[in-house]
Amino acid sequence: MADDDTLEFQLPDVEFDDDSDVCPKCFGAGVIVVEEGGVRYAKPCDCLRDRRTQRFAALRVPSRYQHCTLDNFTVAEGQSDPSLLAAHGLARRFVDQYPAVEAGLLFMGPFGVGKTHLAFGILQELVLTKNVRCRWCDFSELLAEIKQGYAGNAFDEHALLHPLVEAEILMIDDLGSMKIRDWTLDLLSYVINQRYINKRLVIATTNFLDEPSSAYEVLGEFARRDETLADRIGPRLRSRLLEMCKTVLMQGGDWRRERTQPNLLRHI
Ligand SMILES: [Zn+2]
Structure with a gap:
């Protein structure tokens, strides 16, 4: 040398x-x-x-998503939508520029376009290349855990919520998959607000759109859902998240189904 x-x-x-x-x-x-x-x-x-590697193992990524990296995010030939390319580009830029990024990412789009793939791909790269302390949770599992905990006698609220507040990056998968209200909403709002105050970023995925009426023409079937993200998680939490995250709209055919036909795939 x-x-x-x-x-x-x-x-x-x-x-x-x-x-x-x-x-x-x-x-x-x-x-x-x-x-x-x-x-x-x-x-x-x-x-x-x-x-x-140990830190990545500690993330406990479900086996279904363990292979998910930004490099192997693929879409079917002829089915690719510009929004998927754009989403992939934003995910890549987020990782490359981290920690010099101001906002998290909120991946919005129908089932099967690869939102969770990109979100886990970001976590994997941040942990393995930048040693970032990441955590993730599945939205409905988290709510179930909170409810189950409260039903028992010795629920340690701090033990459950503190790691979600303290993680450098928190990824919430399938935001709004259950309707949230009352005290469960209070607890989740507490987590998000604490992160907001401490300028800690959130990455999230959701099948729910922000404004279905205006997006109807753009997103077709997807926007036929009557409910918006605000209907599912409440207007206040929704606006706080939109303040903290850049919205990344993704649309296209069923990405998971297309992935099972490798001859149709191309890397993006
Ligand atoms: Zn050493």
């Missing part, structure tokens, strides 16, 4: 995980100095990759 190259070497972010054993090679610095051909230079320690 030439001296000039050595000078241009970028040190990775130093990472300290309180709960991990200190690496005997780099003592937690994440970088080691090696000598090659008489030239000493710094390089990332192997433990960096291991720590990121």
